[in-house]
């Protein structure tokens with residue numbers, strides 16, 4: 001295929017067929033042109049602002065057993081923790097003090113946090129005037145509805161891979177159908193919905209990644225987080241190869257080209273495998289960064305994968321560090337809540 005023509009088509013029409021996406025993912029000769037096109041589309045549709053979301057990892061306990069994840073329930077090497085609701089609210093107040101306008105509450109699938117506990121947490125945090133994003137896994141529609149009524153604005157639930165067989169092989173006991181049901185319910189309830197994929201899972205093909213990108217369009221996702229799969233030594237995938245920064249950046253770029261107005265985080269996993277990974281992602285289509293505002297040992301214990309960055313830093317240090325990096329590439333930290341603005345070109 002004519003790769004430069006495909007890049008031009010993606011930049012001007014924001015549509016590509018599956019085989020065209022695969023061709024771009026497979027091509028290594030025009031990567032710079034692909035990433036540059038995505039950067040131009042990012043600028044045109046969502047501007048130079050970078051939205052910071054303060055990430056609170058409030059429990060690393062999980063009832064699920066995903067093969068790729070260090071928090072899986074069979075991993076006895078993890079020291080488990082749970083923050084009490086008032087401790088979560090306290091972290092949120094501090095994060096608000098650092099200037100965060102959106103807070104992301106993330107945990108494993110931990111039944112300790114009942115609907116009542118979560119309602120209390122969300123309700124108190126909403127009093128700060130921030131947008132609240134939840135990233136707490138698969139729940140019933142009634143539970144999602146209760147969190148929404150309590151004030152939650154957004155929900156992150158990665159599909160991880162749209163290859164159903166791969167999904168069900170890597171997520172034992174979980175069903176692809178239920179994952180889709182969750183995403184549908186969240187959309188219907190009026191959340192801003194974030195999803196995304198792991199890049200470089202064992203057995204994942206470029207065609208499957210192309211399907212992921214088309215799936216994001218199909219469900220009209222508002223946020224799309226993609227990051228390289230990083231094998232964790234305490235999981236069944238310890239010996240797997242893992243994803244590369246090069247392919248992950250290409251996926252970020254294609255997501256921006258095909259879904260021009262969505263929010264795309266430069267993920268922490270990118271920076272774990274490449275010391276400049278988040279900045280590279282910000283220059284390849286991304287417009288969001290999620291600095292960690294969890295404090296102390298908990299930062300280290302939320303170990304989805306090894307080598308996670310910034311585990312020894314304080315929230316104040318992270319805020320200043322990423323702010324400096326953003327300014328150094330001529331971008332600026334956004335002052336607003338950073339909701340998706342559905343739009344055509346600026």
Ligand code: SF4
Pocket residue numbers: 062063064065066069070071072073107108109137
């Ligand atoms: S990916 Fe999520 S659901 Fe799966 S084991 Fe890890 S924390 Fe639990």
